[in-house]
Amino acid sequence: MVSRESVIDALRRVNDPELRRSLVELDMIRDVTIRGGQVAVTVALTVPGCPLRNTIEQDVRAALQALPGVEQVEVHMTAMTDEERRELSRRLWGDQPGDAGILGPGSDTEAIAVASGKGGVGKSTVAVNLAVTLAAMGHRVGIIDADIYGFSVPGLLGVSRVPTVIDNMIIPVPAHGVSVMSMEFFLQENRPVLWRGPMLGKMLREFFRRVYWGELDYLVLALPPGTGDVALDVHQLLPASREIVVTTPHPTATHVAYRAGRMAIDTNHEIIGVVENMSYFRAPDTGKVYHIFGEGGGDRLAEQLGVPLLARIPLGNPQIPGTGLFVEGSEAHEAIRRVAEACVRAR
Known part of the structure; x- marks a missing residue:
């Protein structure tokens, strides 16, 4: 049986191609819905119109389709808010902007x-x-x-x-x-x-x-x-x-x-x-x-x-x-x- 934990664990191995960090670590994975063998996830991109949107979607889809019991995958895309981007920037810099x-x-x-x-x-x-x-x-x-x-x-x-x-x-x-x-x-x-x-x-x-x-x-x-x-x-x-x-x-x-x-x-x-x-x-x-x-x-x-x-x-x-x-x-x-x-x- 597919669980939310197994979905999140699979997505920990999917990196943002630019930031080279896990989508889970970057808090880019939002809604996770599981109905039997059907899995739907929402990914919050760092910016609207992200040039690597298709790459991220393909990587997420491939990671989920490899899970035992998954029959169908839906990947929805949204974008972070301005405040979420500011928070992401602070976390990536480790609160050391300018000299990090x-x-x-x-x-x-x-x-x-x-x-x-x-x-x-x-x-x-x-x-x-x-x-x-x-x-x-x-x-x-x-x-x-x-x-x-x-x-x-x-x-x-x-x-x-x-x-x-x-x-x-x-x-x-x-x-x-x-x-x-x-x-x-x-x-x-x-x-x-x-x-x-x-x-x-x-x-x-x-x-x-x-x-x-x-x-x-x-x-x-x-x-x-x-x-x-x-x-x-x-x-x-x-x-x-x-x-x-x-x-x-x-x-x-x-x-x-x-x-x-x-x-x-x-x-x-x-x-x-x-x-x-x-x-x-x-x-x-x-x-x-x-x-x-x-x-x-x-x-x-x-x-x-x-x-x-x-x-x-x-x-x-x-x-x-x-x-x-x-x-x-x-x-x-x-x-x-x-x-x-x-x-x-x-x-």
């Missing part, structure tokens, strides 16, 4: 900044693939597109919607198992960012303090190229963050990448290692390898910085349509996995 979350006391989140000396070397591609690979390994992962002038992380992850906001608390957008935050979410399409350093630093603080990240194992930051205000702000805001330096084999790229790595050293941040991107091109018909941008740049940079070369990533098109992600089993994916494993070892 990723910068709060006792945070165990490992911050990994992905840096480069110049643009166009594939730093953001490395960052998103690293984040997705860490998530696939079972870790709780977030990513911040800290390249405020040249944001590209949402596009590389195939994200086309904006974050949910609950009582001034911003919820990251989930994509490929990763919680995503970017300046792109808050600007009109393709509008340039005309901000000075202090405003950029303020926006980064908003990403750290007003965004509800929940419990993360890793926070990956895609830094802007070079050693400007944003990179310095990240080093100051996250003094325990570690860094990965991305370059291509070309001498110009490695020369300026050294400055990015040197900045990490000068600010007492550990460099996990160097990633050489666009290392070579393997012809799909013959398998012959072409070193289009030269050879040895990553090795030289790693030697100069006194850190290991973590991986050489081949040049090629992303293999998952609509994203910049590499398909599992490819040379590029295996290289990224070695980088992820190095990050786990360094923790």
Whole structure:
């Protein structure tokens, strides 16, 4: 016989995709009606028009249909009131608004900044693939597109919607198992960012303090190229963050990448290692390898910085349509996995 307790217990295993907490814990399960093998539940969404409404409904339906004795399931949707959202926000922050979350006391989140000396070397591609690979390994992962002038992380992850906001608390957008935050979410399409350093630093603080990240194992930051205000702000805001330096084999790229790595050293941040991107091109018909941008740049940079070369990533098109992600089993994916494993070892 189906009981209310068995229904609630089944729904404890259904999470809100954005908040990554149980619907029961979030007090989103309201009416539960049981008539023999027929079960009806009402779910209170965090906001009206929730973009993940269908996903939540499907997950609830699947959890209830798996219960012994359940023959028919009805899922009704409603939305929280303003007061309920305020209460939810207070509970999630633990009554510590402003300083809670990723910068709060006792945070165990490992911050990994992905840096480069110049643009166009594939730093953001490395960052998103690293984040997705860490998530696939079972870790709780977030990513911040800290390249405020040249944001590209949402596009590389195939994200086309904006974050949910609950009582001034911003919820990251989930994509490929990763919680995503970017300046792109808050600007009109393709509008340039005309901000000075202090405003950029303020926006980064908003990403750290007003965004509800929940419990993360890793926070990956895609830094802007070079050693400007944003990179310095990240080093100051996250003094325990570690860094990965991305370059291509070309001498110009490695020369300026050294400055990015040197900045990490000068600010007492550990460099996990160097990633050489666009290392070579393997012809799909013959398998012959072409070193289009030269050879040895990553090795030289790693030697100069006194850190290991973590991986050489081949040049090629992303293999998952609509994203910049590499398909599992490819040379590029295996290289990224070695980088992820190095990050786990360094923790």
